[in-house]
Amino acid sequence: MKIPKLFKNKWANHIGYLILSLILLFVGLYFSIYIGLWGKIPTSKDLSNLNQSQATVVLDRNEALIGKLYIYDRQPIDYNQFPQHLIDALIATEDTRFYEHNGIDNKSLARVFFKTLLMSDETSGGGSTITLQLAKNLFGRENYGSFGIIINKIKESIVAKRLEDLYSKQEILNLYLNTVPFPDNTYGIESAAKKFFNVTTSQLTIPQSATLIGTLKANHSYNPRLFPERSKARRDLVIDLMNKQGFISDEEASIATESELELDYHHYAPNQGLAPYFRAEIKKQLDSILQNPDYKNPNGETYNVFRDGLKVYTTLDNTMQRYAEEAMREHMSNLQATYEKAYGKRAPWLKNKAVYEAAKKRLKVYKKLKTSGISEKAINDSLSKPKSLELFSWDGTIMESVSTLDSLEHFLKFLNAGLISLEPSSGAIRAYVGGIDYRFFQYDHVSQSKRQVGSTFKPFVYTAALENGMDPCAYFSVKPVTYTDVDDWTPTNASEIDDEDIDYSLEYALSNSINTIAVKVLYETGIDKTIEQAYKMGIKSTIENVPSIALGSANLSLLEMASAYSSFVNSSMPSTPIFITKIEDKNGNIIASFEDLNPKINQEKAFSDETRQTMLEFMKATVNSGTAQRLRTSYKLNNNIAGKTGTTQDNKDGWFAAIMPNLVTVVWVGNDNQQIGFSSTSIGQGANSALPIFAKYLQKLNNDSKFRTITHAEFETPRDDVLNNLDCEQSKKESFLERLFRSDSDSKEFRKKRKGIFDWLKKKKEDNSDSRFNP
Template sequence: MLKIKKLLKNKWVNIVIKVTLSLVLLLILFYGSIYYGMWGEVPSIKSLETLKQSQATEVLDTNNDLIGKFYVFDRQSITYKDFPEHLIKALISTEDIRFYDHDGVDNKSLARVFFKTILLSNDASGGGSTITLQLAKNLFGRKDLGFLSIVVNKIMESIVATRIEKVYSKEEILTLYLNTVPFPDNTYGIESASKKFFNTHTKDLSISQAATLIGSLKANTYYNPRVNPERALARRNVVIRQMEKYGHLNADDALIISKVPLVLEYRSYDPNQGLAPYFRAEIKRQLDTILQLDEFRKPNGDTYNIFHDGLKIYTTLDNTLQKYAETAMTKHMTALQKQYEKAYGNNAPWLKNKDAYKAAKIRLIAYKKLKEEGLTEIEIEAELNKKRDVELFSWNKTEIKQLSTLDSLEHYLKFLNAGMISLDPTSGAIKAYVGGIDYRFFQYDHVSQSKRQVGSTFKPIVYTAALENGIKPCTYFPIKSITYTDVENWTPTNAGGNYDNDLNYSLEYALSNSINTIAVKVLYETGIPEVINQAKLMGINSNIEAVPSIALGSSNLSVLELAKAYTSFVNESTPSTPVFITKIEDKDGNLIASFDDLNPKKQTEKAFSDTTRQVMLEFMKATVNSGTSQRLRSQYNFTNDLAGKTGTTQDNKDGWFVAIMPNLVTITWVGNDNQQIGFSNTSIGQGANSALPIFANYLEQLNQDSKYASLVSAKFETPSNEVLESLICEPSKKDGFFERLFGNKKDTKEFNEEKPKRGIFSWFRKRKND
């Protein structure tokens, strides 16, 4: 006791004691300042009880398979029962072996780290962080507090970790952790990572797959299995050894698993990549409108946020049909692009100094901006010729090149684009949707947004109106060319120059062989107002100008709109409204909206009679069997029940094909985004060559998939005896002697009718049918 008193009287001992006590007090005050929020709010136990985490909204196909997500952080939450046992064992063996023994902060591990790592410089001692500490960091992030950041944040995390342990069970902590932890490629949560890297649900992960994902947590860029597969494989095997070390795997199993190759089935859910990006973009556009409506808000009146609220969007799309559609488009467009460029050669309109190139240049945003700044043409040209690294689209592969703005313009002006939709004509359910050739580089949607001239695909509407207005299927019209003096002497022409003055064709032959001169005569005989009204009844809402050229497809319509009109031919004469979304649920599975809430009331009024429907189907079957679409039989050898119509527009700028099956309507379009540029010749640009093969590639895949056997083997309805009898006539006939001598009275009546006085049709004079 005397020694202690004497020691305390020692000057230096007193200094050490005072300094130590001061440091302890300072540390207590420092800890207290953090605890009580002087460095920023520390989540309370109450706030931890109501944790809200941003969750990705999932877009699901008709089979509830994931096709995409909307997110800030790519996260999908699942429950503890969805975690396979080996996943939990891999996590605890690698990240926190004493997880079940500590209260959020593992003091033994911290002591080990302090003595071995700091004092003995032994890097093999491991880390002192626990799963709960990591969860605290994942949930609330770290603040930038200057040079004290690491210390303050670590203390904050330890406080939060102990509070988390008081609020949640160990199972709940593991669930929170695995739903929020960051994996490679900006992916949050084990379910999102499982789907992205292995295209499987968490509950179905193998030991090797689970170990790979858990291994990436140490450094999710360095051990990214997509970018660094060798490092990821080595790290996976470290996890396997840890599981063996702690008794979760026997030595034999560990050895076998460590020899399993790392095989990914990577699926990107990035909005610009992956399956059906154009469809997902359209879904987002619709959600932006739907979720603003009062009836679809949260119970408290707030608007749902698709990037945070973890909604489930159930759609009509069929994942498999979508894959087939995208594959069909890619296969054909790759080959067609080569044909297209070869046909133009050195005369391509997209090359510098060509009219189309010059016109496109002055439409550039960069050009307009420089012009506004007062630069001369020479100065603008110099600026636009400055080179930089640019990622370029190519059908072979994307590549980065040193190019100027004008180089990029020339590169992209040459590309053909495409649109395709496939839908159930009865329900309107969209089964496949291809809005363009690559969403990363061409984000303009050619199904819903783009409107192009539809060419001869409008003719079935003209013929439908004709039948509805009393013209009989076996009515004959002369093929001879007529000049319409009241529309700038417009003279419709036919491909091949067939204008035999004595030859007349039936409606079926004229439509199936897409004869322009007769289509215009049928229009006049029926009446332009009647044809426009027929189009409206079939669901077309775009403006259709009351001019004779509509018979040849001068109207601008979208692929989606045209598809709606054609559904009426296999939906009891009633057009089906295209359906994208069937229902929307919140993250807990509560219904927000259903199909009946989201879609217009189904049209019940027939657009035309059942007799007309049956006749028109026979006409369009003939198009496939012996008309402009006959290559489906002769070249592709399809035996399916098919009807269809090709379409080609002025100067071969648009190629179309409409395919009708009993339970599926498909439309394909091909053309250049720049409407000044068409195909160099009709043989390449006609719809039968530019658009039809996409459908053919698509149907080929459907025919080979037994899952769709009933779809592709479906049969059209049998026409009534009345319809069959009305079609009994020769496809053509010659005028008799007296008709040749005195003229065709019907012709005289037909072309003396009052016609609109328009002056915009001179450009149609060279129009060729498909």
């Protein structure tokens, strides 16, 4: 049957008009996008001055990466740092005609249409070129509703063409690999290489490069941390494509596909990975430093730590930090189990106990509900509703359905810890452990926390005594004394002493931490003079003028304690702790430098060299035969070590301060809630709660030959006059007259009279003027 000519012309006309309308519509849309009606398109000038946000990197003393500060985790590198197989993997997978097109590959688009869409062949690749992807990476996409994909694609094609006009193919690859998003909020190949494999980009192997390039298709679905099997299959496909396109040989492809997918994953998020408390402190210091008008960027603006790609060089040692964290975890997990078992059903953190109830009423949510005027029962009902929460456990974090009150009970029970290790000669901080897990306990026990320091304060008392003329061989009775001038206060010793008729030397009293003698030494020296001595040694916090400071009632931080103890091995001068040595901008220009904060020239000594050497001998005895001797007996440590243990009232805090010639370390252990202590002194004393962290830490350092300058360092040899002044017995029996004149309820006035009597008797004996007192 013959079709009428009019009918044919009618349909032809309709189709022609439709095609023409679509063309005009597309041209109009393209033109409207081009002139900016759908949002500004970067001009060639904009594209020639690309300034992407860059992560600030925090480096250790050896310039190893500790962590980053960023909104987007991006760490740009130069093109010459890309291994060739990385470039090959990218081109083979993402854009095989990269070197042939000008940003838009029409042949690839046609191939995608026929092979991928019609024949379902996934190996054909995508139609989006590397340049188009770069345009998307640089400027993102906006939501235009139903037309979004079309509008964004046109915008990207315009930007891609401009990029191709401005940059060489090599420069485009460099821009692309420095900006492309990888899994886990990671931007750029260098950040990805360090996060997933702990290597630089230049060190990536063929399988590692293929793994990372493989994630670009879908960086969540092919995340090797979350989906290792799926990621490996994608990696093998990339390797196969590299082989088919002649980038690698059959043998190289075979070896690469047969290798296991092995990650060495490193967190650089603020609350994860190595040294999170230290990194948080670095961020605080940077915020303060960069406000200084002397440290402005070339435009006169304040540097942005999240955006400007700064390099922050710190004093921390990555390896020492890792050893310190490992030592803390090993000890604290065991101590926590012992601590909970010792309390059993009597634990103060259990519901309905006074400590628990007090903690509940300090909760923000409790206070908010209380302010609203609802009843106690209604508050408890509200706080008892279960919800899914992540909970800390030494066996790994757990997700459980618990109420706010259950969570409170769970977290109240945990002991916490702090450790700081610094080089006394420079103040450089080598290890910094602010707590047991930053994700759950963000309160920093090194810089923020101040706790009673217990017997670790006693070296300040004895230093002040020596500086004010006390004989190193002075003897004091161990018997308790009631101080009528302080509300009849009677300090006692932590453990019973068999024979209270014995007088002990200063060395024995300090090394065995005898409380009664520490208070007597304080009184004889003077409280004011002791406080003044502590301030000279670097203590910054206010110390109350009360006699209980002899037993460590002062609340001080680990940071200032480490500074003070450093004076014993730093020519009698306290070190100023140094966190940051210098800050550079992204181009390597120095913004600020802090490497010389501890000049020895013209710095005033806190005490004499004689006192320093004497005190070191006292504290060596603490380790060799006193309260810290388990370092020798249990942990078999033969290093040159001096130190002091500390335990506070009701076993709330355990301390250990360790002095080595080239390293000072202070450790604290306790519950964040100061109402909760250890159930017994045997568990809570510093020698049991804090000392083992240092011991395990030092064992690890001893096993690493890199730290021989620390582990094999020896104390200076004391001067002859110092040794002569210490040449006395550790103890002596009281004479009849000493016992006769001693009063268990001595007042200050009586002690003065008694001292006068004994001074007279001593002179008589020396003059040999009264035979009754001859030996």
